[in-house]
Amino acid sequence: MPIDVERALSAEPVSTRITWGHKDVQLYHLGLGAGVPATDLRELRYTLESRLHVLPSFATVAGGGMGVVGALSAPGIDVDLAAVLHGGQRVETHRPVPVGGSATQTSSVAAVYDKGKAAVIVLRSEAADEDGPLWTSEAQMFVKGEGGFGGDRGPSSGSGTPERAPDxxxxxxxxxxxxxxxxxxxxxxxxxxxxxxxxxxxxxxxxxxxxxxxxxxxxxxxxxxxxxxxxxxxxxxxxxxxxxxxxxxxxxxxxxxxxxxxxxxxxxxxxxxxxxxxxxxxxxxxxxxxxxxxxxxxxxxx
Structure with a gap:
């Protein structure tokens, strides 16, 4: 079986050093559509270095954004990347993301779930600098054709949205x-x-x-x-x-x-x-x- 669950879960985490600066943050925000209108003070918070703050979702691209996905090469994981879909994403911030800095990013396989015709691999990446934890990022990777190994199905999907009209x-x-x-x-x-x-x-x-x-x-x-x-x-x-x-x-x-x-x-x-x-x-x-x-x-x- 391409996924050796026990081996994947027991593998040592992989640590890498990542760095970023205000240009990386500005480029990320522009890639999300920030900066329109260009002179709007609310948009300048995303685009002008003297006013810059950082959306927590920047954690998914900091240092090139390969920390979580890189865990797909962990021991016990041998899958066809063409069969892999990004099924879900979660980012938790432990304190505000700085405009520039460096951190150690540690990636590992947190869980492998059996969905029948597919497997879901939960890849976790944690970043910390000299002042402590910055963020934890988890990606759920859906791997077609790799289920049916008798494993835990994992948690059920979320509860959705209320039946009332949106606020x-x-x-x-x-x-x-x-x-x-x-x-x-x-x-x-x-x-x-x-x-x-x-x-x-x-x-x-x-x-x-x-x-x-x-x-x-x-x-x-x-x-x-x-x-x-x-x-x-x-x-x-x-x-x-x-x-x-x-x-x-x-x-x-x-x-x-x-x-x-x-x-x-x-x-x-x-x-x-x-x-x-x-x-x-x-x-x-x-x-x-x-x-x-x-x-x-x-x-x-x-």
């Missing part, structure tokens, strides 16, 4: 060139740039990186619900449910909950927007009859 709804346009810009942050997969390669994969044109959609949605939540304060984000998790094509529009529906479990007020400022709670999300592609993009998406905040 907020925004739209975010994906530029035609956005995948070309985003890939400069480290994901060079030709699926997101080369039409011929995309055709071989079954798409009529290149698709947007799932982690680009992931970052775009977090920015929308920060700007809409959290008053532009990235330091309030504690964790952000989602399941990738569908693709996005450059040029499309994301519809982002948001339901707010306080730590006490109360929902938003259905309009205006959500209850608990100034305190700790969660934002539940549904993200769809407007031009394709609201085809699902992100599901089971949750931003926990202070």
């Amino acid at each position: 907020r709804e925004v739209r975010r346009s994906v530029r035609e060139d956005q995948a070309l810009l985003y890939r400069l942050s480290g994901d060079w997969n030709p699926l997101h740039a080369d039409p011929d390669f995309a055709a071989l994969a079954g798409f009529d044109r290149p698709i947007l990186h799932g982690l680009c959609s992931y970052g775009m949605v977090l920015k929308a939540v920060v700007d809409t619900v959290l008053g532009g304060d990235v330091t309030r984000v504690r964790s952000y998790s989602t399941r990738f449910a569908g693709i996005v094509f450059p040029g499309e529009t994301l519809r982002v529906r948001m339901w707010t909950e306080s730590d006490g479990g109360n929902g938003g007020d259905g309009g205006g400022d959500p209850k608990g927007a100034g305190g700790a709670g969660r934002v539940l999300l549904s993200v769809t592609a407007v031009e394709r009859d609201d085809a699902p993009v992100l599901t089971d998406a949750v931003v926990a905040h202070s």
